Amino acid sequence: MEPNDKKEKRIFYAYLAVFLIIGAFIALAGYQYHRNFVKNYKANIEKQLSLIAGLKVGELEYWLEEQRGDAETIFGNEVFSGLIKRYFKNPDDRDANREIQIWMQEFQSGFKYDAVFLTNTKLNRKIDISNEPELPSSNIALNDLDSLHSGKLVFNDFYWGNFKQKIFLKILVPILDVHQLIGIVELRIDPKTYLYPILSNWPIPSETSETLILRRDGNEAVYLNELRFQKNSALNLRVPLQDTSLPAVRAVLGHEGYMEGMGYRGKAVVAYVHKVPNSSWYLIAQTDESEVYTPLRKDIWLTLIFSLGLFLISGM
Numbered sequence: 001m002e003p004n005d006k007k008e009k010r011i012f013y014a015y016l017a018v019f020l021i022i023g024a025f026i027a028l029a030g031y032q033y034h035r036n037f038v039k040n041y042k043a044n045i046e047k048q049l050s051l052i053a054g055l056k057v058g059e060l061e062y063w064l065e066e067q068r069g070d071a072e073t074i075f076g077n078e079v080f081s082g083l084i085k086r087y088f089k090n091p092d093d094r095d096a097n098r099e100i101q102i103w104m105q106e107f108q109s110g111f112k113y114d115a116v117f118l119t120n121t122k123l124n125r126k127i128d129i130s131n132e133p134e135l136p137s138s139n140i141a142l143n144d145l146d147s148l149h150s151g152k153l154v155f156n157d158f159y160w161g162n163f164k165q166k167i168f169l170k171i172l173v174p175i176l177d178v179h180q181l182i183g184i185v186e187l188r189i190d191p192k193t194y195l196y197p198i199l200s201n202w203p204i205p206s207e208t209s210e211t212l213i214l215r216r217d218g219n220e221a222v223y224l225n226e227l228r229f230q231k232n233s234a235l236n237l238r239v240p241l242q243d244t245s246l247p248a249v250r251a252v253l254g255h256e257g258y259m260e261g262m263g264y265r266g267k268a269v270v271a272y273v274h275k276v277p278n279s280s281w282y283l284i285a286q287t288d289e290s291e292v293y294t295p296l297r298k299d300i301w302l303t304l305i306f307s308l309g310l311f312l313i314s315g316m
Contacts, residue, residue, distance in 0.1 A: 045292055046258040049272035052203060053285040056211050057274045059198050064279060067189070070111045071153050071171045074185055084118065084175045084183050087126075097127065104129040107187065114168065114190040121181055130188075135163050138186060140172065148174040149181045157215070157280060158191065158224045160235055167191060167234055191225070199225050208288035215280045216241075216252040223248070224281065229265055237264060247271040251282040263288070 074080065080103050087096040104116045108129050115130035123138045123145075144154045154172040161168050168188050175183040189195075199211045210228040214221050220238040227233040243249050245262045251273040263269040263286060271286035 045270060045287075046272070048204075049258065049270065049285045049287070052211070053272040053274040053283055055203070056199065056285065057276055057283050060195075060213075060276050060281070060283065061278070063194065063198070064276075067171055067187075068153070068155070070107075071173050071187060074107065074173050074187075075153060081175055085177050088120065088182050091126070100127055101129065104185075107185075111187070112193060113187050114193070115186075115188040117186040117188070119184040119186055121183070125186075126183075132164075138184075140184070140186075144172060148172055148184055151176055151179070151181075158235060169195075196225055200228070206287060206291065208291045210286065212248065212284045212286065213276070213281045214248050214252055214284070215282065221246075221248045221252040223264070227264065233264075239264070247273055247284055247286065248282075251284055260289070 080100075083096050083100050083103070087093055087100055090096070100118060104118065104127060107113060108116045115128070115134065117125045117129070117134070117138065118127040119125050119138045119140070123140055125134065125136055125138055128134050140148075144156070147154050151174055153174070156170040156172070158167055158169060160166075169191060170189065171187040173185040173187065174181055175185060199213060202209045202211070208228075211225075212227065213224045215224060216222075217238070219241050221241060222235060223233050223237040225234055227237070230237065239246055239248055241249050241253065244253070246264070247259050247261045247269065248264065250259060250261070256273050256275060258270070258272050260268065260270050263271075268289040269286045270289055270292050271284050274283045274285075275281075276283055
């Protein structure tokens with residue numbers, strides 16, 4: 001072999017080695033860049049979902065405290081209680097009846113209740129402040145009645161009203177004469193007035209994001225609000241607790257924080273789970289993975305194209 005051929009071969013191998021080293025460096029740098037991008041991006045998504053979930057939970061917690069405060073105000077109102085005692089002692093007392101109705105109308109309009117009822121201990125509704133015809137009797141459960149006899153406020157969260165064919169919540173306020181239960185004020189709440197709008201409002205533009213609230217019912221997790229992509233889901237959509245791929249199930253089993261799993265539509269989601277304090281509710285803020293990870297797919301292609309460009313330039 002000629003000396004010039006050997007020299008050219010050595011130069012060729014030297015260039016090849018440099019080329020391969022530069023190529024390896026470009027590939028490593030591209031991989032490291034994308035890895036850091038994914039890490040930071042996921043951290044931002046987790047933070048975003050956490051903030052939204054915390055905001056929603058704060059609003060629900062404030063609303064619950066407000067409802068309890070309204071009920072305690074009524075419970076501690078001696079003038080109102082005195083009128084009710086007077087009325088039950090003499091149901092023909094028209095002045096007492098009229099004044100009670102005025103108070104109850106103020107409760108309904110001022111506190112924005114769907115309906116307010118005055119019910120006796122036999123669960124017959126004696127005074128009815130509502131916009132539509134109602135049943136003459138109440139469906140208060142026996143264990144709730146025991147609590148009312150003990151002078152405790154009772155909160156009935158989401159339940160199905162058969163007569164109205166609607167979902168309601170209700171607060172029961174006992175009216176006592178000394179320590180004896182003589183009447184019950186029922187404060188009925190339509191969740192469509194305030195609660196559902198809170199949950200359906202997502203603070204930033206998104207095609208798949210939504211907020212869910214759930215509670216545990218035996219061996220199932222039951223959805224309490226109307227879902228974005230499934231009609232008539234409230235109290236109807238239930239999932240067994242064995243299906244731990246769903247954030248909904250993991251939520252009612254006590255897990256909190258950021259997680260990935262399958263949504264109720266069978267699509268992969270990223271979610272943040274938060275317990276609503278002083279309630280049986282669990283809140284989930286979630287977005288489809290397909291929407292969340294679109295920028296990551298774009299970044300992969302951009303990183304590959306950029307790295308390939310540098311690789312070609314180094315080859316030249």
